Amino acid sequence: MAVIAPKLSKLIPMLATDHDGEVVAAVRAIGRTLNGAGMDFHNLVEALCQHNPVTYAPPPSEKEPETWSEIAIWCRNRDGGDLSYKERKFVVDMIHRTATGYEPTEKQAAWLRAIRVKLQWGYVP
Structure with missing residues (x-):
């Protein structure tokens, strides 16, 4: 999971958009990322529920285009x-x-x- 964590950390926040098509695209991208590592959403949930703290440094923030x-x-x-x-x-x-x-x-x-x-x-x- 650690190998794909950086990519997932960019994709998961995309689920917060108000645009349904972008949400579906984000879910599909997360699924492809997990699948490419031989995992699925169940593995993601297991990793999220582990009690091992994960050090997370967010990527440099880029202003989301609004207009x-x-x-x-x-x-x-x-x-x-x-x-x-x-x-x-x-x-x-x-x-x-x-x-x-x-x-x-x-x-x-x-x-x-x-x-x-x-x-x-x-x-x-």
Whole structure:
């Protein structure tokens, strides 16, 4: 468990989001991480219930993007070639539009959130 603890310590706080798709993506990422180490959620619970104190140093905190503009910029800054041409073009377009106070449509907002999840966890709900 100690080997995957750093990764889990980044994923578990993501469960606190208000966006259902991001919660599902976080749960799936936790499951994949556990599975990759030959474990499951039962093993995670056992590790959490042990009375052995674990030293935890949180990663340096990064401000969570809150506005549509911040989310679009976050996506652009983390695209290491993972986005398609169409996704990249959309993100750049959203940066320009939201800089002037534009609010994305429901469909645009859903796509931008999905791109963020993809870049954060490598998964699109």
